[in-house]
Amino acid sequence: MKFRIVAGSSTSIYRQIADQVARFVATGDLAVGEPLPSIRGLAKELLINPNTVVKAYSDLVRDGIVETQAGRGFFVAKRRQVYSKSERLRRLDEAIQGLVNQAVSLDFSLDEVSQRTLDALQAAYQNISPKQ
Amino acid sequence: MSEISISANALTKYFGSRLVVDQVSFALPKGTVTGLIGLNGAGKTTTLRMLMGLLAPTRGHCEVLGVDSRSWTPEHRCRIGYTVEGHFLYSWMKVRESEFFQRKSFDRWNSVLFQQTIARFGISPDQVCGRLSRGQRAGVSLALTLCAEPDVLILDDPSLGLDPISRRALNATILDFVADGTRTVLLSTHMLDDVERVADRILLMVNSRILVDATLDAFCxxxxxxxxxxxxxxxxxxxxxxxxxxxxxxxxxxxxxxxxxxxxxxxxxxxxxxxxxxxxxxxxxxxxxxxxxxxxxxxxxxxxxxxxx
Structure with a gap:
């Protein structure tokens, strides 16, 4: 698990961190209950202001991806939905639209895109333990 | 509201009839890193020089650690670290001699920190200051400022002309300095990437005035x-x-x-x-x-x- 951030990008640094944590959770690199890197540790590693990490982590808590245990740090939360069905659909559609735009502009065929997307989805869903 | 470390109140400076700093006011809380950003000639250096008590304001006043910049005692001055633009060093001195020279002026002196800081910039104490690269000069000047263990650090364009490795070392040094939350940094710079990484707040100066005074988060x-x-x-x-x-x-x-x-x-x-x-x-x-x-x-x-x- 390696974080990478770029300053001066169109995505703010805290967003980049939050996105990467979300991705690590989605791919199973960070399992439910596992701790996130400490705020100071990550800030030192990435050479950024610790408040930026605080902001990223608190966004993740708000989105229900991470939970905080007083004095012990931040942990990957059990999957639960904080959004309504329509909001979840809207977010999913937004992400799909981004994929579609890229796929079309990079001239991939429908078969190639759907096969690769399916593979990625299957790999991700395999890592998620079945619902208890 | 948290304690204020650095403040300016309607700070104004004329050079002759030319207005250089126009009614600048701000209050920087303890424990924060503030980036002062502005084009060349916007008045950044003049503002910092007034904060350091090196220039008398035409009107208004400014304080660092609660004392008006015009009435600092030598003891108070020791609590405030300042590096000038271009990182001036005596060129005939060796790095260790410049440390020996500087420490005479201060009560507190942390030699270990000096060694650590110059090591971060890849400098040996036996090098002659006049033969250092720009990045190394910045390292020595920063080390000399930090060793007095100041509570406030005011840096005038410290990253000017630095290579990427020296800039990285500079950022790491600044973040270490504020890590315990009791010390405050104000730096003027043109490196927006560095500000985005290390700063909590920004002051944006345009044509002698402050147009933006906000946290980085609020600004974005x-x-x-x-x-x-x-x-x-x-x-x-x-x-x-x-x-x-x-x-x-x-x-x-x-x-x-x-x-x-x-x-x-x-x-x-x-x-x-x-x-x-x-x-x-x-x-x-x-x-x-x-x-x-x-x-x-x-x-x-x-x-x-x-x-x-």
Missing amino acids: SRTCMWTVELDQNTIAPHSIPGLVHATQLGNRWQFAVVDSDQETESALSRLDGSNLQRHDGVFDEGVIAYLSRTRDNTSFLNAQTAGAR
Whole structure:
């Protein structure tokens, strides 16, 4: 698990961190209950202001991806939905639209895109333990 | 509100009849890193020199650690570290001699910190100052300033002309300095990437005045970019609420807007262009929009309305 951030990008640094944590959770690199890197540790590693990490982590808590245990740090939360069905659909559609735009502009065929997307989805869903 | 470490109150400076700093006011809380950003000649160095008590203000006053900059005792001055632009060192001294020379002026002196800091910049104590690279000179000058263990650090363009490795070392040094939350940094710089990494707050200075005084977070969340494709070559700036700056590239217009709301969006859609898009939280583009905006000195974003503490 390696974080990478770029300053001066169109995505703010805290967003980049939050996105990467979300991705690590989605791919199973960070399992439910596992701790996130400490705020100071990550800030030192990435050479950024610790408040930026605080902001990223608190966004993740708000989105229900991470939970905080007083004095012990931040942990990957059990999957639960904080959004309504329509909001979840809207977010999913937004992400799909981004994929579609890229796929079309990079001239991939429908078969190639759907096969690769399916593979990625299957790999991700395999890592998620079945619902208890 | 937390304790204030550095403050300016209607600070004004004339050189002859030329206005260089115009009624600058700000209050920087303890434990924060503030980036002072502005074009060359905006008045940054003059502001820092007044804060350090090296120049008397024409009007207004400023304080560091609660004492007016014009009435510091030598003991108080020891609590404030300052590096000048260009990192001046005596060229005939060896690095260890410059440390020996500097420590005579201070009560407190942390030699271990000196060794650590110069090591971070890859410098040996036996090197001669006159033969150091610019980045190494910055390292020595920073080390000399930090060893006195000041509570406040004021750096005038420390990253000027530094290579990427030295800039990295500089950022790491600044973050270490503020790590325990009791010390405060104010640095003037042109490196927006570095500000985005290390700063909590920004002060944006344009034409001798502070146009933005906000936390980085408030600045990013309140400034957004709209792009639209238009066939016309002029637009009336006042027709768009919150407009900071508009730029044109071919038929593509970019509008930097503060506190974009429903009204902004409808004003933009009334322009009747195509492909109207919004981009949020872009720090460097937001800063550049403010710096490009020289016609009008009113600020849409200041400490009072940003609620940024």
